[in-house]
Structure formats: C-alpha cells, structure tokens
Amino acid sequence: MPDIQTLTLPVLPLTSGVVGPTMVVNIVLETPEARTAVEAAQSRSGRLLLVPRLDGHYARVGTVAKIEDVGELPGGHRAVVVRGLERAVITAGVGGEGDGLWVSAEPVGEAEPGEHTRGGPPVSERSRVLAREYRAVVEAILEHRGAGRLAEGLRGITDPGAVADTALYLPDLSLEQKVEVLEAVDVEARLEKVLAWAKDVLAEVAVRTEVNRGVAEGIDKAQREAVLRRQMEAIRAELGEGDDDVIADYRTRLEASGAPEEVRPRPSASWRSWSAPALRARSTAGSSPGSTPSWNCPGRCTPTSPSTWSRPGPSSMPTTPGWTT
DSSP states (O other): OOOOOOEEEEEEEESSOOOOTTOEEEEEEOSHHHHHHHHHHHHTTSEEEEEEEETTEEOSEEEEEEEEEEEEOTTSOEEEEEEEEEEEEEEEEEOSSSSSOEEEEEEEOOOOTTSOBTTBOOOOTHHHHHHHHHHHHHHHHHHHTTOTTHHHHHHTOOOHHHHHHGGGGOTTSOHHHHHHHHHOOSHHHHHHHHHHHHHHHHHHHHHHHHHHHHHHHHHHHHHHHHHHHHHHHHHHHHHTOGGGOHHHHHHHHHHHHTOOTTTSHHHHHHHHTSOHHHHHHHHHHHOOTTOOOEEOOTTSOEEEETTEEEOOOGGGOOSSOOEEO
16 A cells, blocks of 8 residues: 655635646735735745635635745735645645644646555546547637637646646636536546546537627628629610619609600610710609600690690791600
8 A cells, every 4th residue: 555645735725616636827916814824835845735725614625735935015915826736635634733723635647557546546547538538529629719729738738636736727617617626636536526527518618619609600691692782783774674764754754744645755865875874863863753744845845834835836936845843
C-alpha cells in the first residue's frame, strides 16, 4: 500500500471560483482571512490550500498551491499569483499553528493508466477513451463559438485527469458543478461527470447556432427580395409599366376627354414612339396633374371644349399635332 503523506497548510477560502491543479491564477486579497492565509504561507513553505466555500461551508477537497508572486494593485488591495499543484482531501482542522485557519490534508496525485494514484484509486484504461471523447466534445463547442484555435491547446493535454480538469475553465458550468469536479478524486468518475455536462452544453450551443443561422438567412432573404423589388420597380418605370405608367395615364385621360374615335388612334400611335422618361418630362413641363388634353387634328376636327367639336377651316389647320391644356 502506498505511503500517504499528510500536509498541514493554511486555508485560503475561495467564494467565486475554483482553482484546480496546473492552473495559474491571480487572487485579490480582499478579506482579512485571505491576507492572513497568504502571510502564514509566506512565513512557512510558501504553500497554502485553496478551498472553495459555498454558503458558509467548505468543500471537502482543496488544491495545494504555491505562491508565485505577491503585489499591490492600484486600488490599494494586495494580490497574489498562485499555481495549483495537486488535489488534497481535508481530514481535520489543526490548531496552534498560527493565525488563520489551518488544516491537515492528504494529497491526491494523478497516475498513468493501470497505476495507482497517491492516496486515490487506480486510473483505468477507460479513462483514456472518456478523455478522447470529452476532448472531441469540447472542441466542437469551441468551433461553434468561433474559438477553434483554443482547441489546439487542449490537444496538447494527454493526462486523463488533466483533461477532465479543463472543465474548470468552462463558463457554462456553475460554481457548484466546478466544486463537484474538484471533489471527484476518481479520474474515471470525473470524466464521466464532465463529459455529460459538456454534451448538454454542446446540444444547447448547436441549437442556438442553428437558430441564429436561420434568423440570419431569413434577414438575408428579406433583404434580397427588397432589392429585387426595387430593381423591378425601376425597370417597370423605365418601360412605362406599373403604377408609374405615364403612357397609361395619357391614354386614360384621352378616353375621358370625349375625343371622337377617328382622333384617338393617331395620338396613341404617336405616344408609343415616346419613351416613358420623355413623356414624364413633357407631362411635367406642359400640363398639370389631372388636366384633360385638347386635340388639334389636321384635316379632321379640333376640340373647342372637352365636349364640343367642330370642323377646322383651312387657315387654322396646323402642320403637326400638338397638345394644349
């Protein structure tokens, strides 16, 4: 049976996060107990135990950490840089060691498949399979979020326990879930737990991505249709069709003028040779909206009013038809 080493370390409580092995983090020392723990660790071995605290209760497992640096922030608070080393199971509180809270804890090391961990169960070969599956799921999550480059760092981690501990970086997991990851000393059980959570996250992210894609495609389709409508309206206006049809407007006004049938074909034929823009320009320059044209038709008749027609004399016969309003 492997020897179990017991450590006696000051406790630095964590209320807003979880630090696992191999993690390097900055911690702002905002409370007196945090500053006391760091000072106690500096006076001894430079190591302390980072223990999450939820609703006033400490987790049963903490992380042995080494103090890398201590400094002061611009606001006046002190901060410490720590590096997580290994898990440790808390066994009991210890008195008489100095200020602050001290505990005795048994470290839990990681091992290769088939070997026994120090203070923990052996790592199974199945852990390798679970680690590969978990890595693939996390890479898919990162791809959906456009952070595929981060997956390269994940591929460089081969130890199954370290792969499972990357779940502590996931923003999708709650503080309670991350504490569960820390307290899962058995590597296989830890991988099963984080794999199930990662699959739930992937399903949610995939659905959200699909919804966003559908919305974007709908917006793009609406925009394309709007552009096509504007283009078709411009084409119809250029050809003299649609609601802005000037030729149709003149034809309607001719029908309403009461001109004889033998007069109508001549101006109508003339209009067909005109382009819509030219008719618009002439309509704007020579007539007011809604006015009725009076026709002077050579050799036939000329209107003296919208309803009275008379045969013109030789001296009043023009050489070309014209519009008067």
